[in-house]
Amino acid sequence: xxxxxxxxxxxxxxPPSTLRYYEKEGLIPSIQRGGNGHRxxxxxxxxxxxxVCCMRATGMSIDYVKRYIDLxxxxxxxxxxRRKIILCQKEIIENHISEYKKLLKVVNKKLAYYDMLPPVxxxx
Amino acid sequence: xxxxxxxxxxxxxxPPSTLRYYEKEGLIPSIQRGGNGHRxxxxxxxxxxxxVCCMRATGMSIDYVKRYIDLxxxxxxxxxxRRKIILCQKEIIENHISEYKKLLKVVNKKLAYYDMLPPVxxxx
DNA sequence: ATATAATTTAAAGTATACTTTAAGTCAAGT
DNA sequence: ACTTGACTTAAAGTATACTTTAAATTATAT
Numbered sequence: 001x002x003x004x005x006x007x008x009x010x011x012x013x014x015p016p017s018t019l020r021y022y023e024k025e026g027l028i029p030s031i032q033r034g035g036n037g038h039r040x041x042x043x044x045x046x047x048x049x050x051x052v053c054c055m056r057a058t059g060m061s062i063d064y065v066k067r068y069i070d071l072x073x074x075x076x077x078x079x080x081x082r083r084k085i086i087l088c089q090k091e092i093i094e095n096h097i098s099e100y101k102k103l104l105k106v107v108n109k110k111l112a113y114y115d116m117l118p119p120v121x122x123x124x
Numbered sequence: 125x126x127x128x129x130x131x132x133x134x135x136x137x138x139p140p141s142t143l144r145y146y147e148k149e150g151l152i153p154s155i156q157r158g159g160n161g162h163r164x165x166x167x168x169x170x171x172x173x174x175x176v177c178c179m180r181a182t183g184m185s186i187d188y189v190k191r192y193i194d195l196x197x198x199x200x201x202x203x204x205x206r207r208k209i210i211l212c213q214k215e216i217i218e219n220h221i222s223e224y225k226k227l228l229k230v231v232n233k234k235l236a237y238y239d240m241l242p243p244v245x246x247x248x
Numbered sequence: 249a250t251a252t253a254a255t256t257t258a259a260a261g262t263a264t265a266c267t268t269t270a271a272g273t274c275a276a277g278t
Numbered sequence: 279a280c281t282t283g284a285c286t287t288a289a290a291g292t293a294t295a296c297t298t299t300a301a302a303t304t305a306t307a308t
Contacts (some may be wrong), residue, residue, distance in 0.1 A: 004254085004255085005254090005255075006254075006255090008260090010204055011146065014179070015297080016191050016255085016282090017253095017296075017297055017298080018295090018296065020256090020295085021295080021296065025295095036255080036256090036303080036304055036305080037255080037303080037304085038254085038255055038256075038304080038305095039255085047250090053130065053232050054231075057223065058224070058227050058228055058231075061294075061295090062295065062296095063294090073244065074157060079238060079241060082238065083238040083239075084304085086231055086234050086235055086238065088229055088236065090228065090231045090235065093227050093228050094228070095225050096220070096224050097221055097228075099181065100182070100217050100221050100224070101180050101219050101221065103178055103181055103217055104217050104218070105137075106178050106219070107178075107182075107210055107213055107214045107217060108214070109212050111207065111210055111211065111214065111257060114203060114206065114207040114210065117203060124294075128284085128285085129284090129285075130284075130285090132295095139266090139267080140285085141266075141267055141268080142265090142266065142267085144286090144287090145265080145266060145267085147263095160273080160274055160275075160285080160286090161273075161275085161285080161286060162284080163285085163286090185264075185265090186264075187264090187265095199308055239258065241302075248249080
């Protein structure tokens with residue numbers, strides 16, 4: 001299957017400008033073009049984009065995502081290093097989760113406090 | 125107790141410039157000054173900073189934190205609105221957590237894939 | 249055929265959140 | 279007395295990640 005930039009844009013909820021930007025920055029390999037010069041994304045491209053989105057969603061910087069992508073393009077020898085990056089990313093996600101759980105406690109405490117207060121007479 | 129900007133900076137792991145910036149933006153109420161014009165933070169100030177840090181850590185924008193702080197300064201009547209903000213913040217945190225859990229699955233899958241591969245002969 | 253919509257590029261612009269700089273004041277140590 | 283270090287300010291600078299613009303080409307619909 002092949003997809004236009006707009007279709008991909010809608011699929012990943014990313015504006016076309018961002019897709020072009022990611023490609024320019026080397027986060028997505030160079031996309032094939034139709035006879036008209038328009039980009040034509042294939043299913044492999046979509047998988048790349050999926051990975052990039054996942055990494056970005058964990059807060060990985062563009063530069064760091066690029067480093068990972070570059071390793072992928074360098075072949076099998078880089079697998080141990082790639083594994084390290086993913087392991088490190090896993091830790092980051094786990095830390096995020098435990099940090100957010102802490103924040104949830106703070107927020108719940110705050111809510112409990114507000115709920116404890118007598119209702120405010122809004123008309124006064 | 126009173127604290128210098130450096131002490132507060134170390135306590136919250138925020139550079140002094142950021143503390144001044146937060147104050148300038150109205151995220152922290154105006155801090156008292158010693159006879160020399162230097163800031164002197166008290167325990168109430170530290171509590172504010174704690175709340176600001178918590179909100180920032182959940183990804184709340186400076187502007188949005190300011191809105192909450194402003195409501196606090198407006199008195200009791202704003203409690204229902206403040207409660208709404210905190211409730212909304214709670215949802216955001218919960219969404220973050222479930223999003224991160226999804227990402228964790230993706231990462232674990234990736235790791236399982238790497239672990240399945242035969243070890244790379246690094247010398248070749 | 250012609251208007252509208254989608255794509256292309258490179259380059260400039262924007263938003264957010266700080267950080268750095270420069271120039272000055274103030275207090276403490278030698 | 280003088281240097282060092284901590285603090286002050288306003289203003290400019292920086293980093294990151296896009297987004298917008300402008301000018302051109304191509305595709306689609308009437």
